[in-house]
Amino acid sequence: MKNIVILAFKNLTRHKKRTIITSIAIAFGIALLIWMDGMLKWADNESKRNLKNYEFGNFIVCTKEYADDRKDFPLDSVIEKPEVEKVLIIAENTGCFSSPRTGFRSMMSYKRGFGLPYVVFAIDPELDAKVFKIKDNIIQGNYLDKNSEGILISAYCKKELGIDIGEYIIMETRTKYNTMQALRLKVTGIFDCPNPIVNKNQLFITRTMAENNLQLEGMASEIAFRTENGDNQPALNKVKTLLASKKLTLLTTQTWQEYGSDYLAISQTKKGGSKIMIFLIFVIVAVGIINTMTMSIFERVREMGMLRALGMRDNDVIKCFIIEAAGLGLIGSVMGLFLGVCLTIYGVNVGLDFTSSFKDMDFGYRTGTIFYNEWNPGMMLAAFIFGILCSVLVSILPSKKAVKMEITDSIRYL
Template sequence: MKFILQLAVKNLSRYKRRTIITAVAIAVGLMMYIIVDSILRGASLESMRNLRWYETASLRVYAEGYWEDRAFLPLENSIEDPASIMSLVEGEQGVATVRTTFAAEMILYSDDFGENGNMNVKVTAIDPTQDFEVYRFEDTLVEGRFLEPGEMDGLLLGSWFAEDIGAEVGYWVTLLTRGKGGFYEAFDMQIVGIVNCPNPNVNRTLIMMDIAAADTYLGMENSVTSIDILLPEKTDLELAKVAIQAKLPEGLEVFTWKDLAQDYLAIVGAKQGGTGMILFLVFIIAAVGVSNTMLMAMYERMRELGMMRALGMRDRDILLSFLFEAGGIGLIGSVVGIALGSLVNIYLVNTGFDFGFMFRNMDIGFRISSVMRGAWSLSTILKAFSAGIFLSMLVAVLPIRRALKLDIPTCLHHQ
């Protein structure tokens, strides 16, 4: 076995150019695998954070029946006496805030916007004194100011939404909606602030008002549509969900952020599946390169192979020699590929790439508004390292076995 290993190492050094070219092909493939996996993993992790920080919190409490009709934002399925419910879910479990979400028609006037218009929107009414303890909007203000407690005519917009409709701080709009009892209500609101956060979905759609104003205009009678709960980062949400559900009275349901973001998670799963196929094709390309190299090596060294067999070397030993040679090429390519991929990944993790110019007008599914950063994955690096060596040896088997089927005279007379 020692002789076979020495022979394989010697052949690697004898055919330096072929070894380098094939190793580079493997290295590039593995480097791309690590980079793409890092970007996708980082985008997924950051999207999940931005979902919790700006859209869903950790858990959310709805009245029974709301979830089934959530697309219609029904005010009738609301939580009565939310203050008593808040006292049950806060404390060691985390912090909570109340919200009321409703559908409305926003009417724009030519005096401010240059022309009259209207559009269907979703409005979120918040408690300005409590909401920032659950959601991270503190540092997102780019113009104007935040809502003040009890403010009856103030409106906060997402930056992209404001840009799309040409809104500026000080402009007035009218919201036309149906209240909790089914009555129609119209009220004038002034834009007092514009926010820009790392979540593009929020920037595109956010419209916020004070929950006290919503309670008055919609006839909510101190009821709300949801109670949003923030829990520590590493909390087991399923266990927390069960624990909180046990404390709540009948008629209320608890959902985790994963329940609330099912559509998003399905999109991410589909994207990862498609990207996994691309990464598989990268491996195939590298494998074809190794196979082609080994096939060329076998035909160029056919007389050498015949001489080895004529001197009594067994086919099994010859096969092992060439397999170790292919594994050596894979080892070199894997080490170089992982080193290059890791160097690039250091930049991806610490700095990332700014794709804001693309994300502004294109929804790629991820909750990232500009900079895409990578994420480290030891399992990916180990997988790439082992796959580079294993695939190099695997794809070398066929050409070696084909060459060993030839008889000794044929090999010796090969030109």
């Protein structure tokens, strides 16, 4: 067996260029698989993180009507002040951070005269900073304080409206009682967070400001919760129990998974799509290996005939070719793993900037336009093993075909 292994590995040196080209094809497939998987994993996890950190929290408490219709941010199905206070106490009792928020649609305009639609959230800056991470992403000016009369806008809004820090923006909206209201608000801070939904659509003012001007009277459309360890379920169960015990039966809870079900469905579909892509990469790799092995086998028919004549069993001939293919897969997989690790290091530290391609495009992920990578040692190992296994599997058929030829024909084969 040892000599068969030696022969198989020496056979790889017969046509060095061919071996290198095939190995590069395998390496390319493996590296691409590792890199793509790492990037998709990052995009998936980053989307989940960004959804929780900037958009939703772990779960919200809101009225049932609001939960059904959240995308419209209705002001007529909100939680009234006494219930808000009770829910805040529940949050305290369950060890969660909570932030009452009131979202409403507004038309924002600046000097140029045209307006752009945004969702404005009225927040308690202090509480909100414990649930969301907008505060950590201020790039100009300051985060809101409790008595601030200004507005916190996104870098995207700044660019779209051509407005800057210290300038005034006109907010046109409706009060709780459906009367039109226009406010002139000073831009006191600009944030740039990694969640494009928040960046492109959301602005923030204080609850005090909203209560004074929009007749919100201490109400909140939702109360966002953040659990300390990031796990929803135990806290959610406690909150549900306490809501029931406090007879807050008109209120309900919605988790980030329920809210993001559309996104999660898209994410699953994308995973399926990437599997197809991975499969196609391996088809290309497999064709390369089959081609190389078939060429190797058919140029060595006479040699095989000689070895079989001298008493080498057909199974040993097949083994020799399979080990050779495994060697080819091993070289390709080692190269691919190395390349994949290098690409991942680059992806983790620098990332790929798709800003020019994805500028204003909504591609489903709640990430910025710079795509990073995440380490996935499991996939790296799987890709490495799969590279070798794939090489072995596709070499079995041509090897078996080769020993079907009669020895006398093999020896005469030209």
